[in-house]
Amino acid sequence: MRLVKNALFLALFFCAAADVLAPTNKVLIIGIDGLMPSALAVAQTPNLEELKAAGCYSMRAVNHPVTHSAACWSSMFTGVWGDKHLVNDPGNSFAGNQFTKYPSFFKRLEGANSGLQTLCFARWSPLLTVVPDADVKLSFSSDTAITDETCNRLTNSNPDVLYTILLDVDSAGHTYGWGATVTNYVKEIEKADGRVGQMNAALRSRATYSQENWLVIVLSDHGEHDHPDPERSRMTLHIVSGPSAARGVMWPSPSIVDVCATVLTHMEVAIDPAWNLDCRVEGFPLPAIRYGSSLIFNGNAEATSGTSVYATNRGIAWWFDIADTTLGIYGGNPGFPSPAGPGPTERGTNLFLGGTKTGWISQRIDLSEVASAADASLLSYSLSGWFGGAGAKEDTASLTVNFLDAAGTVLGTRRIGDVTAADRRLSTGLVERSAEGDLPRECRFAEFVLATTAAQSGTSVNDASADNLSFVLNLKTDPPFSILPQPSVPGHFSVVAPGLAGHIYTLERSVHFLGWTSVAESTGTGPPIMLTDPSAPVEGAFYRVGRRRP
Ligand SMILES: [Zn+2]
Numbered sequence: 001m002r003l004v005k006n007a008l009f010l011a012l013f014f015c016a017a018a019d020v021l022a023p024t025n026k027v028l029i030i031g032i033d034g035l036m037p038s039a040l041a042v043a044q045t046p047n048l049e050e051l052k053a054a055g056c057y058s059m060r061a062v063n064h065p066v067t068h069s070a071a072c073w074s075s076m077f078t079g080v081w082g083d084k085h086l087v088n089d090p091g092n093s094f095a096g097n098q099f100t101k102y103p104s105f106f107k108r109l110e111g112a113n114s115g116l117q118t119l120c121f122a123r124w125s126p127l128l129t130v131v132p133d134a135d136v137k138l139s140f141s142s143d144t145a146i147t148d149e150t151c152n153r154l155t156n157s158n159p160d161v162l163y164t165i166l167l168d169v170d171s172a173g174h175t176y177g178w179g180a181t182v183t184n185y186v187k188e189i190e191k192a193d194g195r196v197g198q199m200n201a202a203l204r205s206r207a208t209y210s211q212e213n214w215l216v217i218v219l220s221d222h223g224e225h226d227h228p229d230p231e232r233s234r235m236t237l238h239i240v241s242g243p244s245a246a247r248g249v250m251w252p253s254p255s256i257v258d259v260c261a262t263v264l265t266h267m268e269v270a271i272d273p274a275w276n277l278d279c280r281v282e283g284f285p286l287p288a289i290r291y292g293s294s295l296i297f298n299g300n301a302e303a304t305s306g307t308s309v310y311a312t313n314r315g316i317a318w319w320f321d322i323a324d325t326t327l328g329i330y331g332g333n334p335g336f337p338s339p340a341g342p343g344p345t346e347r348g349t350n351l352f353l354g355g356t357k358t359g360w361i362s363q364r365i366d367l368s369e370v371a372s373a374a375d376a377s378l379l380s381y382s383l384s385g386w387f388g389g390a391g392a393k394e395d396t397a398s399l400t401v402n403f404l405d406a407a408g409t410v411l412g413t414r415r416i417g418d419v420t421a422a423d424r425r426l427s428t429g430l431v432e433r434s435a436e437g438d439l440p441r442e443c444r445f446a447e448f449v450l451a452t453t454a455a456q457s458g459t460s461v462n463d464a465s466a467d468n469l470s471f472v473l474n475l476k477t478d479p480p481f482s483i484l485p486q487p488s489v490p491g492h493f494s495v496v497a498p499g500l501a502g503h504i505y506t507l508e509r510s511v512h513f514l515g516w517t518s519v520a521e522s523t524g525t526g527p528p529i530m531l532t533d534p535s536a537p538v539e540g541a542f543y544r545v546g547r548r549r550p
């Protein structure tokens, strides 16, 4: 009888616990069309600031190289770049799209659970071409109308994933021009911020809000259309906000395709490799820094698919990629390194490739988690990679790591690569290069730049290649140390210890070995340090010196 009662009690307890522990995951995506970060920086946007504070953000999110709405939003919905979805028209045509092969995340969501309420609101009805699978698809003629209906649905219905968009910022750009100095453009950003605030307030006033886990994503598709300066055209804002989101600035910076993986992951829909997506999850806490394994994300170029042509700008997962460097497939083209030629043993399918001209990609990783070890000079690094080119051609690749402090000031730099045709013995393939050193004190970020340099300008082929880029941090092992008793000074007992920087030395005393008492402590800075027992002489005393890391 007692057993049955206990079982019942446990069953009730687990039900209650399940209710508390598993809120319903939901996503609200707010697009602000045509938002330039430099103008956002001067606008008063308290609602966006609030969302940033409750999550993470990037002002350097990368968009599709065709800085127009159709190409950019198609990339967001499908999670693939334009060489797959084929919406690359600056005129915003969806003709020839590959949405059957690369459907929007709405199809993936509905496929996993058709009971989900999925909604897509547009300010321009052709955009709905990309989302045939959403339960509700509506287009609106004003930002006021779309905001009102978004709030209405959030208040009076039960959406699971809702995409909505504001267009007036982009319209202001077309009418008045783009940028921080264009008053009417900045004013429109402030108005959009107010509408974001309305939507967020509606969301948080939901009767069931406490049982829900909302992820709010705010992003833009491009800044000023077609501007050659990517800071004005391709760089935009991403905010990922909510209880599940990481906090602070997102490193490495995200791309517009990443929204797809993020929505699916938050909604617990597993991403099938067969979908051949180009995206990664953004905005969730990253795994802790591990010593002894590479900290470069996607250093092996395998996170997304490569190409067999000398394409421009493939969009490389985890890398800030606005220049020409791309991903090639081993053996995919007669000019590419082959699967069996000179190169790494574990080479996978893809390598980094110059593409069509001189280019680069970069990645910044946050090392603040290991700040105390860095400042105590306890960390060494090992930088390595494979670098190559084709035949007698002198296109070369290099990997540079810049060590940055908290303010982004460069503390030091290291470069490897630059493998010449002679180094390769004129073969088409890759050769390994590496370097080692100590992580500078005060280092908080490591920024990696893979540069692929075409030997001749004006050529349409750049064969510089690289693979298996790696940056490993190691906690240095401490050398053994010995202590030196000092000549006796009446009333004192002193020793000299080596004083290794960042290490704490403790002098301990024991009387007849009945426990140990710390009598002096000092932190090493390099030169030997003296430790003194001020109470000496103590009858029957023994001494020992210990060393530890902070
Ligand atoms: Zn747009």
Ligand SMILES: [Zn+2]
Pocket (backbone or CB within 6 Å): 034, 170, 171, 174, 225
């Ligand atoms: Zn526009």
